[in-house]
Amino acid sequence: MRRLFGYEERSAAIFLAPVLAVLMGVAVFPILYSFYLSFFRIKLTRPNRTPFVGLDNYLDLFTNDLFWVSVARTVTFSVVSVAAILAISLLVSLLLNQNFRGRRVLSTILLVPWAIPYVANALMWKWIYDSGYGALNGILYQLDFIDKYMVWLGDQDKTIFLIANAFVWKEVPLATILLLVSLKAIPSDLYQAARVDGAGVWQRFIHVTLPAMKPGFMLVLIYETMMAIRHFDLFFILTEGGPGNASHVLSWHIYVETFRNLSFGSGAAMSYVLALVTFALSYTFIRSLGRKV
């Protein structure tokens, strides 16, 4: 007991108390309170009718067609985005790991998309994709790839992929840096030993580079999956879930339910489902890939 509550422990507790109090107020309490709210049918515009509904807000999700549409859209968006981010950032990190003239300039340019705020990025892509005056149509038209301006975001078959493209453009720099760190950490004597054993470029890549990059891959995979599943900004600014329900992802579904319909109970329940899915996926990745690293 004396060791537990000695002078140092007490001092530490006193000094940490203000920070802990703030964290309790701005993080822990809202998390617990929103969980509590998820058991009530709370609609701000009906302040006098907030019945306790137990698990109904959670169970209702499974019978809601639009919820399943949003799950399907989220899965498509996440798989396409994360796969593209992994592939492109691998190629770019391999390129930047080479010694060539202009490497530093290229590295700096690469950081530009990362430095642009999400909302600015979304607005930029809105202009690029615009079917009337967008840069994409302008370039394709001038290069004679199209003979008339195309509909981009308004074409439901393209919408989710175009938004994924804007997301990938923003996320690739960070993923590249993370992979580059893994690449730089590979000891050069491993390559020398492989060369001595007669391994060619491809064999060195497969047997030395890729295995050594697994921690980096795992980090990028987990981080980008979490970012993709929860992503909201691009959907809000580019399409507002449309056209039809073509970009109605989970985060958009939660936003509409919570802040447009002002249904805080069901919105909170959806948020917990999303958090749980994100956590389960991350845990699965860590368990399955972590063992092999």
Place this chain on the structure above:
Amino acid sequence: MAADKDNGDQEMSGLLKSNFGRRDFLRTSAAAGAVALAAPARIGFAQGGPTINMQTWSAAVDTVQSHVNAFTEATGIPVNYGNAPWAQYRESMVTKFVGGAPLDMMWVSDAWLPEWAEAGWISPVDEFDFLMAYNAEAEDFCTNSMTYNGRQYGLTYYTDFMAFLYDESKIKEAGFDAPPATWEEVVEQSLVMKEKGISDYPMMLAMAQESWLIEFMSALVFSHGGRFVDDDGMAVMQEKDKGAVEALQWVVDAVNTHGIVSPACVETGELSGLKAFASGNHAFAMVAKYRLRMLNDPEQSQIAGNVKQAMMPKGPNGDHNTVGWMRFHGMASQAAQDKARAESTAKLIEWFGGKANGAYTFQKFLFLDIGAGFGVKPLFDDPEIRAAYDAYGNVDMIQAQQALAMKKDVVTPWFGEWNETNGSAWQSAILGNTDAATAVMKSAEFWDELKQDY
């Protein structure tokens, strides 16, 4: 000066040391605190009555502030004026209501009236006879838009309607003497324009999922002689001839069969559509009437001088009806609970929504400042307003169309929720995922479900 200061410091120091004990200090501090606490209350009940808390969205802020100052000067009633961006206004107001923030008078959109009234956040003003007297000079749809369950909740702040505009030069180039009067003629004239290469998509419709969408849809439905719901609030949108199917079918055909409306309409918001029309890409457009001023301004529009207004085209069963919308000055329930506060708030509502110094000063200010429409008929006869309108529009045409404007029939406490689904259903039909009748049926079923739930 320095010597004076030194002497003063010494005196104060001596006073504290000799006569001013700890108890005196505490007593004086407490008294000072009490005075400080009482001060706002005293200010709050100055000369003309309690301070009125007025909340608006951030439009014409300087004009509003100046009109507030004039009110305080005229009545002695102090006003605490605040504003928030339109995009977050509803959410911020709901949060204020729920949180019990001090509110007496606020701007209200007709779309939120049932929701706010049902929640008990706003109070009817029809017990103030001097406010009700203004109904005699207000447009009917304005008064209707401020009325819920038989009670009136405010006086007009601004009103407008969806207008059918055309580029006169393109009509002439296509060989027509007059703009289309029916939706069928819109198709006919558009097809000729397409054939002559005047415009790829002559008709501009903005059908993106945004707050404007319901106004566009309502104008299409009303001009086709349809309704979304009947007077009892029962869904009739799914019924052929008197519902919304015909209007949606017209849009679906315009996009997919005739190709006179761009398939990109589902991603085109009101502002993007307006820019495209102002750039000369289209011959016809459905936009808010107040956009007429901008469209005929050479600094903002490439087709300035050519933009004219026609009566809203009509469908086979319809007339030239359109949709009108309202923003009004309302009274918070917490103001209504206190007689003095309610009376002061009603005076402020009159100052803004009725007459100030014997004239509709604020509505005229707003019109001259930002071109905002007004809901009181006498202003159409105001020479200054007629002159301003003549610079870019036809005031008689505007007045005639405004007289045929109808209140949105879907404004209910569940409007917001239904609107999301209805917008998606219309877009799905335009995209060819479903037919018009099925899309509208889905929307009607959701309406019934929500109606039952509420």
